[in-house]
Amino acid sequence: MLLQAVLLLLLHCLASTLGQYELCKSLVSTDEGSVWEYYACQPKSASMKDYMRIKVDPPGITCGNPPERFCTLENPYLCSDECDASNPDLAHPPQLMQDRERNGLITYWQTVTWRRHPEPLLANISMSWNKSLELTDDILITFEYGRPTIMVLDKSMDHGRSWQPYQFYADDCLDAFNMPPKQVRDLSPANITRVICTEQYSRWVGSKSDKNVKFEVRARFAVFAGPRLQNMDSLYTRMESMKGLRDFFTFTNLRLRLLRPALGGTYVQRDNLLKYFYAISNIEVPARCKCNLHASQCLLQDGNLQCQCEHNTTGQDCQRCKKGFKAKSWKAGSYLPTPNGTPNTCTIAGSSSGSNCECYGHSNRCSYIDYLNIITCVSCKHNTRGQNCQHCRLGYFRNASAELDDESVCIECNCNQMGSVHDRCNGTGFCQCKDGATGAKCDDCLPGYYWKQGCYPNICDEEMLLCQNGGTCYQNQKCICPPEFKGVLCQHSRCEAGKDCNAASSPHLSMATLLLCTLLAHLLAMLTPH
Numbered sequence: 001m002l003l004q005a006v007l008l009l010l011l012h013c014l015a016s017t018l019g020q021y022e023l024c025k026s027l028v029s030t031d032e033g034s035v036w037e038y039y040a041c042q043p044k045s046a047s048m049k050d051y052m053r054i055k056v057d058p059p060g061i062t063c064g065n066p067p068e069r070f071c072t073l074e075n076p077y078l079c080s081d082e083c084d085a086s087n088p089d090l091a092h093p094p095q096l097m098q099d100r101e102r103n104g105l106i107t108y109w110q111t112v113t114w115r116r117h118p119e120p121l122l123a124n125i126s127m128s129w130n131k132s133l134e135l136t137d138d139i140l141i142t143f144e145y146g147r148p149t150i151m152v153l154d155k156s157m158d159h160g161r162s163w164q165p166y167q168f169y170a171d172d173c174l175d176a177f178n179m180p181p182k183q184v185r186d187l188s189p190a191n192i193t194r195v196i197c198t199e200q201y202s203r204w205v206g207s208k209s210d211k212n213v214k215f216e217v218r219a220r221f222a223v224f225a226g227p228r229l230q231n232m233d234s235l236y237t238r239m240e241s242m243k244g245l246r247d248f249f250t251f252t253n254l255r256l257r258l259l260r261p262a263l264g265g266t267y268v269q270r271d272n273l274l275k276y277f278y279a280i281s282n283i284e285v286p287a288r289c290k291c292n293l294h295a296s297q298c299l300l301q302d303g304n305l306q307c308q309c310e311h312n313t314t315g316q317d318c319q320r321c322k323k324g325f326k327a328k329s330w331k332a333g334s335y336l337p338t339p340n341g342t343p344n345t346c347t348i349a350g351s352s353s354g355s356n357c358e359c360y361g362h363s364n365r366c367s368y369i370d371y372l373n374i375i376t377c378v379s380c381k382h383n384t385r386g387q388n389c390q391h392c393r394l395g396y397f398r399n400a401s402a403e404l405d406d407e408s409v410c411i412e413c414n415c416n417q418m419g420s421v422h423d424r425c426n427g428t429g430f431c432q433c434k435d436g437a438t439g440a441k442c443d444d445c446l447p448g449y450y451w452k453q454g455c456y457p458n459i460c461d462e463e464m465l466l467c468q469n470g471g472t473c474y475q476n477q478k479c480i481c482p483p484e485f486k487g488v489l490c491q492h493s494r495c496e497a498g499k500d501c502n503a504a505s506s507p508h509l510s511m512a513t514l515l516l517c518t519l520l521a522h523l524l525a526m527l528t529p530h
Contacts, residue, residue, distance in 0.1 A: 070110075292313070
């Protein structure tokens with residue numbers, strides 16, 4: 001017993017001495033014995049450059065193929081340097097932006113020179129991790145031979161499907177982006193997530209030591225946590241209460257858009273374009289895996305970062321409950337109350353709300369119906385219904401490939417309104433069709449019917465309902481008859497029974513003849529001398 005008490009005390013001390021939110025659980029002593037106490041938790045910050053995948057666009061922007069000379073802005077007419085992709089000592093490939101330089105030798109990626117001026121020299125550097133990350137410190141990009149005069153840092157939160165600007169950089173923000181220049185210190189707590197343009201890192205200073213371009217994270221944290229980040233509780237409280245703050249530091253991909261290289265403090269000198277190019281020796285991205293406060297570790301597995309999920313959660317970002325632990329909807333952990341937060345642990349089926357009611361994760365509320373003496377789930381989501389949210393709403397059917405606790409367990413019937421009796425379907429997704437309609441969604445017609453905002457019986461066809469007397473069937477909807485026949489199938493002559501059809505047309509001929517004779521008589525009268 002003494003050993004157990006010492007062990008529990010040691011674990012408790014360890015939990016209190018470690019940094020905030022670094023432990024997901026610890027053993028605590030209660031009257032009923034030792035039990036696990038759970039906390040909101042997150043992985044430590046790490047250098048994410050070791051895990052990033054770099055892609056450079058457009059093709060051919062990296063120098064060395066073919067080999068070319070280049071100059072430096074400090075010695076613009078001493079063009080003795082060379083870039084040659086076929087020579088390892090003279091090559092400057094993209095991976096040199098993330099290598100760990102040894103023996104003090106600086107290595108860097110480099111682009112072709114601006115030989116095609118005035119055509120813009122543009123380059124995109126995309127960084128991906130296939131994982132949601134959260135920034136914990138400043139992003140730092142180190143440029144050799146001068147920082148760009150115009151560039152943009154973008155971020156994506158959906159693995160590169162869409163992008164949004166993170167920050168604009170220019171030596172003249174108004175001219176480049178029609179934005180007034182700002183610095184992070186100009187921002188207030190109310191607008192700390194504003195996207196700004198800064199001139200702080202783009203103007204030529206003529207010093208080799210001024211190589212770095214920053215995206216300032218610490219300065220934004222300091223607005224809430226103080227200059228030395230001593231009041232992190234205040235920052236974490238804001239992370240929970242201020243809409244969009246936590247998402248502002250979240251990303252899956254980053255992208256640098258290099259729009260104009262360093263110019264050396266002057267206009268472009270067209271007599272020597274070999275001194276204009278981009279060169280990056282290092283990109284630092286201090287961040288942590290986003291695990292929704294459900295993991296304290298994040299490890300590389302099968303080439304991808306993976307949260308080591310606790311609290312009965314699963315997924316790369318611990319973004320859903322484990323199978324069998326969906327008695328209530330999944331929820332991210334919370335930083336509040338500090339310093340341990342709220343884990344929002346996924347609970348096993350039947351253990352939530354004190355009601356012993358299984359809702360398969362489609363509801364987090366239950367109600368007791370007195371006169372029926374039953375407990376039922378309330379406000380079933382994901383198009384489910386029933387006492388346990390175990391059935392699909394009318395107009396939906398069960399997805400056979402999904403578990404009952406899957407959010408996509410119910411699929412919309414999508415019955416064709418013109419061809420179906422109603423919008424409901426059976427358990428396999430087949431709708432109830434009107435006469436003549438067929439198909440799972442009642443959007444096709446049976447043989448002998450044609451579609452025209454619904455299915456209608458054929459008027460004619462090429463097999464059974466043949467148009468007669470030389471008539472032709474038009475789209476199964478009508479017979480196009482010769483002039484002398486009529487009827488649905490051209491089965492009737494236009495001539496009435498007992499009459500001579502040729503005689504019927506003679507009055508018309510006689511009239512025509514009469515008119516012709518009258519005209520000829522008139523002409524003859526004009527030509528005859530009086």
